[in-house]
Amino acid sequence: MESIKTFTGATEDEVWQKIAFDMASQKELLSYSALIKLPDAQIYFDTDLDLGGGFEGGISTTTFMAPVPENVTLRFALHEQGFIDELGKFFGMEDVELGVKDIDDAFIIKTNQPEEMKRLLSDPAIHPTLLKHKNCELKLHEDADEEGPETVLTFSKDEAILDIAELREIFSMLHSLMQKLR
Template identity: 50%
Template structure:
């Protein structure tokens, strides 16, 4: 795997000018990885497209991942509401409601602190972005479900998003959440290879 590209800027607009220009130079965006650094936070963008072949089906994903500096007690997972998850709720899967009717209807939401998550998602702009990209998974959890591992904020969509404007909207969502979760400016945390 190639070394990820790294882009750094003081403003989101300047950062995404760099990313958009770089993406425009790529003839085939089958794999694209970039570390996006802004004001002490690093968010890694991964786009992966496998066309499949023969009898194998292909897949595509867009993932944004950021290390969240400790200590943060909040943990959560949001994923799309579908018939499989509805069945899971009938069989006992715990789903909390945050009191935001559209979000509650769109997602299965699990958390260890309902009120903290409600406050985190209180901005209408955050809610609008979550609703725009519904078929996804957004988590704040340790890697590999270990209590002592690093904490990651992760957005995963099983679709390759190739438009810089859409990618910037998702980046803005994660960056806004990161600023709330880790409001103090910290040194940029480089992400190691997150492939397990």
């Protein structure tokens, strides 16, 4: 298991320069974990590519996770819309429509606060990143660990993203969402 590296900086640019240098210095980059600390956010990311062997198939994942303030009551789950979801919507399954055709067509969104969800995803700057990663799952939910439960914003995808520009795009989207949640 690779250790989690911590990168601290005053700006996204400063931190991502450090991460890019560190990732470039790795001989065989099959997995990478980092904790990014900015003055207004703390976001963890992990990307892992396991090629498998023999009869085993490989796996690959990318996950970002960020704790949100305790007073945030919004909860949501966003995932790619598939054929089964389309059938479900036909039979009355709830899905929040944002009024943004590309996003509404690509994703199923479930939330406890539809109007707050619309406000959160109203920034057109985050739409290209979401649409680029249609097969992702984006959630704001309760998570528990050895220290107890906390509310976290997570982005997960069954693909190891090792490209620094793509990782930074996802980070920037989450950082933007975190700022709106404050």
